[in-house]
Amino acid sequence: MPADALSSALLPAGLHDVLPSEAAHEAAAVERLLAEFAAHGYRRVDPPLVEFEENLLSGAGAAMAKQTFRLMDPHSQRMMAVRADITPQIARIATTRLKNEARPVRLCYAGQVLRVKGSQLRPERQFTQVGVELIGPLEPDADAEVVLLAVQALAAVGVPHLSVDLCVPTMVSRICRGLGQSEDDTRRLRAALDRKDAAGVAAVGGPAAALLGTLMGASGPADRAMAALASLPLPEGAEKDRRRLTDTLALLRVAAPGLTVTIDLVEHRGFEYQTGLSFTLFSREAGELGQGGRYRAGVQGDDTGEPATGFTLYMDNVLRAVPAASAPKRVYVPHGTGWAAAGTLRAEGWVTVAGLAPAADPVAEAKRLHCGHRLTDGVVQPVE
Amino acid sequence: MPADALSSALLPAGLHDVLPSEAAHEAAAVERLLAEFAAHGYRRVDPPLVEFEENLLSGAGAAMAKQTFRLMDPHSQRMMAVRADITPQIARIATTRLKNEARPVRLCYAGQVLRVKGSQLRPERQFTQVGVELIGPLEPDADAEVVLLAVQALAAVGVPHLSVDLCVPTMVSRICRGLGQSEDDTRRLRAALDRKDAAGVAAVGGPAAALLGTLMGASGPADRAMAALASLPLPEGAEKDRRRLTDTLALLRVAAPGLTVTIDLVEHRGFEYQTGLSFTLFSREAGELGQGGRYRAGVQGDDTGEPATGFTLYMDNVLRAVPAASAPKRVYVPHGTGWAAAGTLRAEGWVTVAGLAPAADPVAEAKRLHCGHRLTDGVVQPVE
Missing domain, CATH: 3.40.50 (Rossmann fold)
Known part of the structure; x- marks a missing residue:
C-alpha cells in the first residue's frame, strides 16, 4: 500500500492530519484574523470542547443535535456532547458568565468543532471555526460592523476577490404570513425558491407567490435589487426587514465603497437560527468562506434571548482562497x-x-x- | 445563586470557559512558544481530535487508555477515541505520513486534549498541550537540544526562575536487573524510592538497595549529583545511562552556563513510556511546567520504533508562571x-x-x- 493510502486508512473518514506547511499556513491565518478582531475590541474567549448535552443543544444549539457526538461523563453520570458549533457556547458565555458586563459585549473565538457526518460538499468532520459575536445592540450599525469586520479581516489575511451576499432569512415567512398564504403553500413556495424555480413559485399562486417571484427575479447586485425592492408594497414585518437591509447597505456603501455586495431577497437555507439581517462571504476562488447574521443569544432559546449578531469563518475554504505563505529561510x-x-x-x-x-x-x-x-x-x- | 456558581454548574467538573483576559494571555503565550520552536526548525503539525481507538491507544498511547473517552463512529462502525495526549499522534505522523522524510524530523504542535478524570493536583479534564518531538537521532546533542529549546521558549514567554530536573527513568530497573535483585524486591524498592524513604530502601536489602540508597541521597544539584555518581560502580545498562547523563549535562553547561540543573537519580514516576534521558521543567512560582525525554516512536510499540525525544508543556501552569500581559489600550x-x-x-x-x-x-x-x-x-x- 503506498504511504498515502496507508496513512489515510489510519484515520476515520472526514478526519485528517494537517501536515507541516499547511498547519503553519492555517495557524498564521487564524492568528491574523484574531489580531484583526482584537483591534476592533473583540475579546477572545475559549469555551471547552465538551459540555453537558442539555446545555450545548438548547436554544440555538438545537439545530446541531443530529451532528453532535455524545459522551457519558463518569463523574456526573450525565450525558455530555462534543461541540459541533462554537457560536452557541459564545452566546452562553455572554448571557451567563458575562451577563453583568456592559453591553454591547464583543467576543471572538477560534477552535475545533467535531461533527458526526460530513456533507457531500464538505466531507470533513473536524473544522477550525473562527468568528466573532456582538451581543446586545439592535442598531443597524452593529450589522454593518460585523460585515465590515469580516471583510477587513479576510482582506488582512490576503483573500482576493471577496464579495458579500446579504439576505434577510425571515422575509419569506413574513411575506407569506402577512399576505395570508397557507402553511402548505408556504412550504411549497420555500421548496420552489430553494430550487430557484420561478415557474414552480408561480404555480403555487396567491399574492405571496407573485411577490416572492418578483423578489427572486430582483436578487443579484445590491443596487439593482434594492431599487426593485424599494417600489414593492410589503406587509408590515417584511417592511421592517426591508428597512434594515436599506440602512445596513447604506452604512456599508459609506465605509467600503469598493466592496462587491449582492442581495438574495428570498434566501433562508443555512440560516435556520438567524432572526434578521444575515450574510454570506464569498471568494471567487474558494466559494463560501463563512456566514453570519442576527440571532437571539441566551439559554432560553430564540424568542427570549438578547439581540446578537456575528459571523463564523470556515478556515478550510479561507485557506484555499489565500496564497500560501513563502517557505521560511x-x-x-x-x-x-x-x-x-x-x-x-x-x-x-x-x-x-x-x-x-x-x-x-x-x-x-x-x-x-x-x-x-x-x-x-x-x-x-x-x-x- | 451568584453568577459564578450558576456558570460553573453549567459545565461538567474539570471543564471551564477561558474568559477574555486569560484567553488572550494563553493565545499569546502559545503563539510565542510555537514561534520559538519554528525558529529552531520544528515544523507544526495538527493531528485530529479523534482517531480510531486501536491506533491512538497502541504503543506509547496505551498508557492513557483509562484516561481516554470513546466515541462510536457511525460511518465506519468502529470505536474512536478522543485524544488524551498529543505525543503519540505526532509519533504516528512522523513514522507513517512522514516516514520518507530525511531524519531527524523536527515537529511541533499545540492543541487540546481531553481526559476522563482529573487528578487531585490537577482537576482540569481539558488542557492545552504544546510541545515538540525530535524523531530519528540517537546523539546526546538531541537530548541537549530539546532541553535547551524548552528552556529558551519558556524564557521567551517570560517564565522567571526556571530550573530543569534531569533523570534517567530506566536507571533503577537496570541497576536492579544488573545486580540480580528479585522482581518482588524491585517493586518494594520502587515504592520506597517513590516515597523518598531511605529507611524503606535500606530495609529491602541486597546490592541494588545499597546502591539506590546512595543514588537517592546524591540526588539534587547537578554537579554534586554527578560527582557522587561518577565514583560508583554501575552495572552495564546503568553505565550507559550514566554516560548519557554526563554527556548531556556537559552540553547544557556549555550552551546555558547559568541554567539551574538538578538531577534525580532514582526518578521514574510520570515517565512510564520514556526509555532514556528525561527531564522535568520547574518554575519557582508555578511548580511543574512540563516534561520530556527519550522514547521510541512508532505504531509497533516501545521496542521497535525509531529513537525520539521531545517535551510537552502544561499551559495552565506555564501561564501561572508568566506575568499577565498588560491590557490593550x-x-x-x-x-x-x-x-x-x-x-x-x-x-x-x-x-x-x-x-x-x-x-x-x-x-x-x-x-x-x-x-x-x-x-x-x-x-x-x-x-x-
Missing part, C-alpha cells in the same frame, strides 16, 4: 556550532536547523535537511 | 466616526471600540465600555 548549522551563534541567526530571522553529529559533506547534509543555506566559518552561504 | 470611537478614521487609530496600535448609537455623555460611555481614551474632534484624549 532555513540555514543548516553544523554540529558543534555554539547555541548563542545559532541564536544570533534566529534573531536575524533565520530558521536554524542544527546538525546533531558531524557531517562529512556539509553541503549535501544541508540539502538533505531542506536548507537552502548553511553556516560555514561564521558566514551564511547558499548551498549550490 | 482601548479608545472609544463615537457613533458616526468613519471606518477609515478608526482604521488609522488601529494602525497606530489602538484597540478601537465603536459606539453603535449616539451617546449623550461620551466620557461616561467610554468608561462604561472600559476605554481609557476616547476620540473627540479627531484627537485621542484620556478619559480622566
Whole structure:
C-alpha cells in the first residue's frame, strides 16, 4: 500500500492530519484574523470542547443535535456532547458568565468543532471555526460592523476577490404570513425558491407567490435589487426587514465603497437560527468562506434571548482562497556550532536547523535537511 | 445563586470557559512558544481530535487508555477515541505520513486534549498541550537540544526562575536487573524510592538497595549529583545511562552556563513510556511546567520504533508562571466616526471600540465600555 493510502486508512473518514506547511499556513491565518478582531475590541474567549448535552443543544444549539457526538461523563453520570458549533457556547458565555458586563459585549473565538457526518460538499468532520459575536445592540450599525469586520479581516489575511451576499432569512415567512398564504403553500413556495424555480413559485399562486417571484427575479447586485425592492408594497414585518437591509447597505456603501455586495431577497437555507439581517462571504476562488447574521443569544432559546449578531469563518475554504505563505529561510548549522551563534541567526530571522553529529559533506547534509543555506566559518552561504 | 456558581454548574467538573483576559494571555503565550520552536526548525503539525481507538491507544498511547473517552463512529462502525495526549499522534505522523522524510524530523504542535478524570493536583479534564518531538537521532546533542529549546521558549514567554530536573527513568530497573535483585524486591524498592524513604530502601536489602540508597541521597544539584555518581560502580545498562547523563549535562553547561540543573537519580514516576534521558521543567512560582525525554516512536510499540525525544508543556501552569500581559489600550470611537478614521487609530496600535448609537455623555460611555481614551474632534484624549 503506498504511504498515502496507508496513512489515510489510519484515520476515520472526514478526519485528517494537517501536515507541516499547511498547519503553519492555517495557524498564521487564524492568528491574523484574531489580531484583526482584537483591534476592533473583540475579546477572545475559549469555551471547552465538551459540555453537558442539555446545555450545548438548547436554544440555538438545537439545530446541531443530529451532528453532535455524545459522551457519558463518569463523574456526573450525565450525558455530555462534543461541540459541533462554537457560536452557541459564545452566546452562553455572554448571557451567563458575562451577563453583568456592559453591553454591547464583543467576543471572538477560534477552535475545533467535531461533527458526526460530513456533507457531500464538505466531507470533513473536524473544522477550525473562527468568528466573532456582538451581543446586545439592535442598531443597524452593529450589522454593518460585523460585515465590515469580516471583510477587513479576510482582506488582512490576503483573500482576493471577496464579495458579500446579504439576505434577510425571515422575509419569506413574513411575506407569506402577512399576505395570508397557507402553511402548505408556504412550504411549497420555500421548496420552489430553494430550487430557484420561478415557474414552480408561480404555480403555487396567491399574492405571496407573485411577490416572492418578483423578489427572486430582483436578487443579484445590491443596487439593482434594492431599487426593485424599494417600489414593492410589503406587509408590515417584511417592511421592517426591508428597512434594515436599506440602512445596513447604506452604512456599508459609506465605509467600503469598493466592496462587491449582492442581495438574495428570498434566501433562508443555512440560516435556520438567524432572526434578521444575515450574510454570506464569498471568494471567487474558494466559494463560501463563512456566514453570519442576527440571532437571539441566551439559554432560553430564540424568542427570549438578547439581540446578537456575528459571523463564523470556515478556515478550510479561507485557506484555499489565500496564497500560501513563502517557505521560511532555513540555514543548516553544523554540529558543534555554539547555541548563542545559532541564536544570533534566529534573531536575524533565520530558521536554524542544527546538525546533531558531524557531517562529512556539509553541503549535501544541508540539502538533505531542506536548507537552502548553511553556516560555514561564521558566514551564511547558499548551498549550490 | 451568584453568577459564578450558576456558570460553573453549567459545565461538567474539570471543564471551564477561558474568559477574555486569560484567553488572550494563553493565545499569546502559545503563539510565542510555537514561534520559538519554528525558529529552531520544528515544523507544526495538527493531528485530529479523534482517531480510531486501536491506533491512538497502541504503543506509547496505551498508557492513557483509562484516561481516554470513546466515541462510536457511525460511518465506519468502529470505536474512536478522543485524544488524551498529543505525543503519540505526532509519533504516528512522523513514522507513517512522514516516514520518507530525511531524519531527524523536527515537529511541533499545540492543541487540546481531553481526559476522563482529573487528578487531585490537577482537576482540569481539558488542557492545552504544546510541545515538540525530535524523531530519528540517537546523539546526546538531541537530548541537549530539546532541553535547551524548552528552556529558551519558556524564557521567551517570560517564565522567571526556571530550573530543569534531569533523570534517567530506566536507571533503577537496570541497576536492579544488573545486580540480580528479585522482581518482588524491585517493586518494594520502587515504592520506597517513590516515597523518598531511605529507611524503606535500606530495609529491602541486597546490592541494588545499597546502591539506590546512595543514588537517592546524591540526588539534587547537578554537579554534586554527578560527582557522587561518577565514583560508583554501575552495572552495564546503568553505565550507559550514566554516560548519557554526563554527556548531556556537559552540553547544557556549555550552551546555558547559568541554567539551574538538578538531577534525580532514582526518578521514574510520570515517565512510564520514556526509555532514556528525561527531564522535568520547574518554575519557582508555578511548580511543574512540563516534561520530556527519550522514547521510541512508532505504531509497533516501545521496542521497535525509531529513537525520539521531545517535551510537552502544561499551559495552565506555564501561564501561572508568566506575568499577565498588560491590557490593550482601548479608545472609544463615537457613533458616526468613519471606518477609515478608526482604521488609522488601529494602525497606530489602538484597540478601537465603536459606539453603535449616539451617546449623550461620551466620557461616561467610554468608561462604561472600559476605554481609557476616547476620540473627540479627531484627537485621542484620556478619559480622566
